[in-house]
Amino acid sequence: MKKTLALLGLAALTAACGGPAATTKAPDPATLTLVDRTPKAAGPLDNAVWLLGQEPGTLDLDLDGGTDNRTVMANVCERLMQTQPDMTVKPWLAEKTEQPDPKTMVLTLRQDATFHDGSPVTADDVVWSLERHAGEGKDESDEFEDVQSVAKTGDHEVTIAFKRPNALFVQALAGGAGIVLNQKVVDGLGKDFGTPGHEDACSGPYRLKEWKSGSQLTIERYDAYWNKDVKPLTKTVTFQWADDTALVNSLVTGAAQGAYLSDTGPAVAPQSNQAVSVAYGATTRVFVLLPTDRGVMKDARIRRALSLAVDRAGIAKSGFAGLARPWKVPVGAGAWSYQKEAFQAAYDQLQGAPDSPRLEEAKKLVQEAGSPKEPIIVATNGEQARTVIANAVVDAAKKIGLTAQIKTVPASEFGSFYTDESLRAQVDLVPDDWYITKSDPIGFYDNGLTGSSNNWVKFSSPEYDELVARALSATDDAARAKDVIELQRRFTADMVWISLVEVPNAVVLGSKVTGPPASQVNMGYPWAADLGAKG
Secondary structure (H helix, E strand, O other): OOOOOOOHHHHHHHOOOOOHHHHHHOOOHHHHOOEEOOOOOOOOEEEEEEOOOOOOOOOOOOOOOOOOHHHHOOOOOEEEEOOOOOOOOOEEEEEEEEEEEEEEEEEEEOOOOOOOOOOOOOOHHHHHHHHHOOOOOOOOOOHHHHHEEEEEOOOOEEEEOOOOOOOOOHHOOOHHEEOOHHHHHHHHHHHHOOOOOOOOOOOEEEEEEEEEEEEEEEEEEEEOOOOOOOOOOEEEEEEEEEOHHHHHHHHOOOOOOOEEEEOHHOHHHHHHHHOEEEEOOOOOOOOOEOOOOOHHHHOHHHHHHHHHHHHHHHHHHOOOOOOOOOOOOOOOOOHOOOOHHHHHHHHHHHHHHOOOOHHHHHHHHHHHHOOOOOOEEEEEEEOOOHHHHHHHHHHHHHHHHOOEEEEEEHHHHHHHHHHOOOHHHOOOOEEEEOOOOOOOOOOHHHOOOOOOOOOOOOOOOOHHHHHHHHHHHOOOHHHHHHHHHHHHHHHHHHOOOEEEEOOOOEEEEEEEEEEEEOOOOOOOOOOOHHHHOOO
């Protein structure tokens, strides 16, 4: 899944505050520390006001699994698996999963879990929920493309048969595809399910209390929650919605206690304000350059040269006020939910994407490529980060004997680069940001497949294609990691995309609260259960 950042908010906010240099103190990129969690809470809270970018349209995540909807319902609805703040995945409503063969997954369900109406979470509810998620037009239906059937095979057992092996399905069960709903409640509500004024159908540590459409939405602690090891300190959480400027003002004045930011821009202003704190966590989001096959970027030597010459540290500082770090691969470290040491070691060995330019090596590659004179056209939509990146490309090209020019396209057209070949035919490089929703890098590398719609430079390698297929079917983590690391090496060796900076997840908290995770789990992990008062 891809999402484009709304970086307009960064420009608007910094302008409103007089610019980062005047009122803010952005962290040094070299010292930007990523943490899984904010400091542990020590005391209870009666209520916390939490800010969203916008009001959810529905709380039925099969109809709309947007960021704001998920941020609320992560506390209310539970999944068969659960992603932890360190981005690992562990069993939850399913106490274990087994794969007797690559095309069969057996889920053993917990026997003590109950829904908010007190009824037990049953195998029938699980089967019905998964079939609902897989329904045509449902938000998570794409996760079930490899699923042949879902069946109850015991009082507390569900068996999933696959058309072909799918190593990513365990990750899917930690997302929206693994939510278990109370069939009786959903059927009883019909079309009213997920709308204001109606109960939820879930089993989490919080339940829906009230939704005043157009105003606010409140969840309350469910004191009969089945898992006695989870003890939420905050009694109720009231969600309100605000744009970037109002969001920061509400946090600084104490009108609100926290917010997760999909755009780190609003995190700049509060950096030096003692009334709030900002924590950064692991993410899969990375800013990259997507090359086209229009001109000189067709030559892998030119792509490698440009990657060596571009100033990633400078981009992190100037384009993101320090709230990013130079990055070598097209998917963030938040995807390393298994075999972390292996992924980290492989990442460290990569040489083609340095923090600071290595110009002499880049010049040699340009000479080997015949020192082409055709200018490189790099796109921007005028937003700060993309313009900084475009200027960095122009500067890098000039220093290694190439030329580059910037082409500004309307912001409303920028997303059309992904669908409009005639628009792509006008440029050589498109700077953009990507994230994947599963914490497994194999979820990204299919973008390098022969014929992939996002493989604009038409990279093609039968060996690469075979590796993708093998990795997708490898249910053994170590074996899959080995294949993914080889895919990473091949993808970056040819610079199918040129990776630039990793943009962290950010959580902003008022001065009196702490506890929720900082990593990119706020759309699936019950973060409010960790929220409480400072000691």
